[in-house]
Amino acid sequence: MIEYNSSKGNNMSATYDAASQYRVTASPVLSLDQIKYAFEKRLAELLPSSGNPGDLLTEAMQYAVLGGGKRLRPMLFLSIVRDLGHNAPALFDLAGAIEIMHAASLILDDLPCMDDAKLRRAQATVHIKYGEDIAMLAAVALLSHAFHIVACAKDVSANARICFTSILAQAIGAQGLAKGQYQDLHHVPQRPVADVARTYALKTGALLGVAIEMATTVAQTSAETTQSLRQFAAAAGQAFQIRDDLLDVGVGPAAAEGEINSKDIGQDARKATLPSTLGIVAAHLRMVSEATQAYFHLDVALGPHNQTRSLLAALFPQCDARNIPAPVND
Template sequence: MSTDSAAILDLGFTERLSVVRAAIEQRLDELLPESGNERDLVALAMRDSALAPGKRMRPVLLMLIAQGLGHEGTAALDLGCAVELIHAASLVLDDMPCMDNASLRRGKPTVHLKFGEDVAILTAVALLSRAFGVIASIADLAPTIRTQLVELAANAVGMQGLVRGQFLDLRDGQHSRSAEDIAMTNDLKTGVLFGAIVDMAWLISHGAENARAPLQNFAMELGQAFQMYDDLCDGCSDTGKDSGKDLGKSTFVSVYGEEKVKAQLHLHLANAETHLRQVFNDVHMIEGFMAMVFKKRF
């Protein structure tokens, strides 16, 4: 284990999480340097969208899982930041007038309102490009591993993941949907990227083969829980984004009501923790982080 990794593990939960988050913020800032040109709106919008204060759930999760699997080095940090860039790009596109037509994101005006729709589209493309460039250039990984990581990211973004999920949500969300259809859309919108995250952590850590399936099951349960949490928060006014965007939309909340969805959310979290314990003896960091993400309201 590297000296830095050992030092992090010696810290308590709050301190370790603070160290991980600080490393992510610093690396994101390095990966998206200021251009020094106030007319370079795309560069400004990239930093504005990716560096805006957020939970950093995806990169933190990747790093914690990789650490739990014994990973050493900085590959997990760069991978986590690449995933955060992909996530930021998806939010820029989700907020566009042709999609969710949102005005707030993380407590700030959305990119298309602040910089224009043309800049927003170019920003999303540039963030995705930067993300794949980061993954492909991680120096301390074998070329075959880097290729697999790029493929994982590409599948998570494309028609097997975010793009298809967003399309189904836009086109079918305004109509009555079965629970199975809603769950499938949620998997594509959220679960598939979580699945890529745990697979990335497993790959760079040379994890045992029998750990891969439980980690994937953990990711899918977490994805469903997170999407339900997001739907439950839609009516809240202090989330940093527009409220009421799901009105008239077919979601688990609209179909089953808040109380049943809250119960199902907790079941998904319990299932996620069960799968996690099949892989790790000590899960207090990951479980503690999950509790922080979900405990605010439900």
């Protein structure tokens, strides 16, 4: 059972039931690709299934969650807790709640009153496929279902469930993602760089921060490790949002070329972004700087041989100091 003792701070321990049907997914001998495959299987099991072909609400929920994606947030959580020595099956359910909440936020982000997007992950957005009414209901249902998963997580103590529920609620609410989206929609296009960065921290960094806060809570990390991981999340969130904004104007790292055609571009033309504020070249340099800092803080927290860095390398391979050739002395 995963336990949380509020009288001693983040005091948690993880054990797992040998009979668990998905215990193997947490095995430290598996690669991250294998962990992701197992997570995808568990994610599908966590979603409601009515068995009624006319139930478009349930169908839309499944469509939104299972339609692909990098699974960056849940995989960060699972990878970090594994690097920190924890591998309880209950962690897969917590990771599922993170991804389901992220999927709900994307439905809302794509709506006509928000970004009015037609394409997401190379397929029609939820409101285009099912209508705005069903899309809104699916987003609300997914948000509530994410909390339900945490509240009912097997082998997680009541105190731990309360702690994780609070982390999720703060990330999605008026001081997190919702506030970031509000600032993104209602502030003037020309804004100081620091203001844009603060919106990025709320809009994108909030759910990355969930992965970190839940991982550090599970692993009872030291104050120093917790701070390094928070700094990693902050830098990674900035880099990822700049990367996304560069893709929105049709440019970006070579690794992201396939993503340019997977969703609408030009959605941020009337918004304040770092590419529009700083220019393409300066924004790209800032992305590289933030990603480099993310690598640094991750290695400080988890050691230079951590496996979590491979998730970052898939997005920012050019920012990993290990890929930069050493200077040759004449």
